[in-house]
Amino acid sequence: MKIQAAVLREASSHLGIETLTLEPPRNDEVIVRLVATGVCHTDIKHSEPGGAVPRPVVLGHEGAGVVIATGSGVTRVAVGDPVVLSYDYCNTCASCLAGARTYCHELRPRNFGGKRPDGSSALSSEGSFIHGSFFGQSSFATHAMAYERNVVKVAREAPLELLGPLGCGVQTGAGAIINAFSARAGCTVAVIGSGAVGLSAVMAARLIGARRIIAIDLHDNRLDLARDLGATHVLNAGRDDIVREALAITGHGLDYVLDTTTLVPVMEKGMAMLAPRGVFGFVAGPGGSATLPLPLGHMLIGGRSVRGIIEGDSASETFIPMLVDLFMQGRFPFDRMIRFYPFAHINEAIADSISGRVIKPVLRFDQPAATS
Numbered sequence: 001m002k003i004q005a006a007v008l009r010e011a012s013s014h015l016g017i018e019t020l021t022l023e024p025p026r027n028d029e030v031i032v033r034l035v036a037t038g039v040c041h042t043d044i045k046h047s048e049p050g051g052a053v054p055r056p057v058v059l060g061h062e063g064a065g066v067v068i069a070t071g072s073g074v075t076r077v078a079v080g081d082p083v084v085l086s087y088d089y090c091n092t093c094a095s096c097l098a099g100a101r102t103y104c105h106e107l108r109p110r111n112f113g114g115k116r117p118d119g120s121s122a123l124s125s126e127g128s129f130i131h132g133s134f135f136g137q138s139s140f141a142t143h144a145m146a147y148e149r150n151v152v153k154v155a156r157e158a159p160l161e162l163l164g165p166l167g168c169g170v171q172t173g174a175g176a177i178i179n180a181f182s183a184r185a186g187c188t189v190a191v192i193g194s195g196a197v198g199l200s201a202v203m204a205a206r207l208i209g210a211r212r213i214i215a216i217d218l219h220d221n222r223l224d225l226a227r228d229l230g231a232t233h234v235l236n237a238g239r240d241d242i243v244r245e246a247l248a249i250t251g252h253g254l255d256y257v258l259d260t261t262t263l264v265p266v267m268e269k270g271m272a273m274l275a276p277r278g279v280f281g282f283v284a285g286p287g288g289s290a291t292l293p294l295p296l297g298h299m300l301i302g303g304r305s306v307r308g309i310i311e312g313d314s315a316s317e318t319f320i321p322m323l324v325d326l327f328m329q330g331r332f333p334f335d336r337m338i339r340f341y342p343f344a345h346i347n348e349a350i351a352d353s354i355s356g357r358v359i360k361p362v363l364r365f366d367q368p369a370a371t372s
């Protein structure tokens with residue numbers, strides 16, 4: 001079938017909307033007609049020069065839409081189901097078998113390789129190869145080829161156009177608190193960076209009953225929103241000595257610190273805020289071969305730890321419907337971060353995300369005319 005997709009070609013960070021051909025689904029594949037798709041920093045990182053994903057490529061990994069075709073082996077979803085698309089995993093490695101799919105041994109090739117595991121692509125342009133399968137979806141397009149295993153069925157009454165970011169950014173932040181940290185009522189949490197991931201973590205910290213929730217950012221407007229969404233304290237890293245303030249607020253430091261900035265000097269401050277037995281988590285790498293100096297005495301005495309967290313350790317097929325439920329009850333208002341753009345304005349949406357004007361841009365697709 002013919003689809004419209006935003007294609008990133010060589011030596012450009014501009015996405016051009018083109019007509020591509022999408023193959024019919026194979027045995028375990030599902031075609032989803034997108035209703036909307038979020039823009040995540042990982043899309044932006046890979047659209048910049050030096051991005052690791054091979055080009056030409058269709059990015060996009062926060063898709064939400066409706067299943068329109070399924071491969072012959074697909075049983076878990078059916079045509080007409082509303083779904084959110086999430087990351088891909090192999091389901092056969094030691095991590096997947098242990099239920100830790102976000103640490104799948106094949107995470108990198110399956111999500112950033114630009115191809116199916118057999119090296120093929122479902123996408124082409126007049127016969128020439130276009131890389132796809134970005135996070136097992138490539139959802140900067142009117143239609144995406146996903147797998148049965150990475151589409152998550154959601155409630156029909158939920159507003160599908162809002163739900164795409166649950167597939168990456170929102171589950172990353174909320175899952176870091178709920179799954180990775182297993183944070184409990186009464187704990188203390190600091191979240192560094194009040195973008196979509198950080199604010200999702202703040203909302204989750206409120207949900208689980210954290211006693212102190214410190215949001216840290218450089219922009220007062222984001223800190224105001226963090227306060228609205230559950231932060232008990234806010235610190236502006238441009239003005240405040242964030243380590244000293246965090247220690248003053250908590251007495252002996254924080255049980256959990258989540259970094260969403262990937263800035264090494266900031267991450268060092270985050271580790272310095274930890275209470276004994278505290279955990280410092282980070283959700284993205286600064287890129288390349290960057291290293292983070294560990295204050296060994298501080299980490300050892302007090303048994304503090306540091307860990308990387310991918311996709312909030314989330315098992316998407318249970319975690320995303322739970323977040324939808326909490327949203328529908330008004331207890332997880334992640335829609336406060338979202339601004340919609342027409343799909344055709346994708347480059348503007350990316351620019352607004354980079355400049356910080358918008359926390360979570362979501363691209364909306366024209367819907368087919370209703371038939372009576």
Ligand SMILES: [Zn+2]
Pocket residue numbers: 089090091092093094095096097101103104105106
């Ligand atoms: Zn695996």
Ligand SMILES: [Zn+2]
Pocket residue numbers: 040041042043061168169
């Ligand atoms: Zn993402």
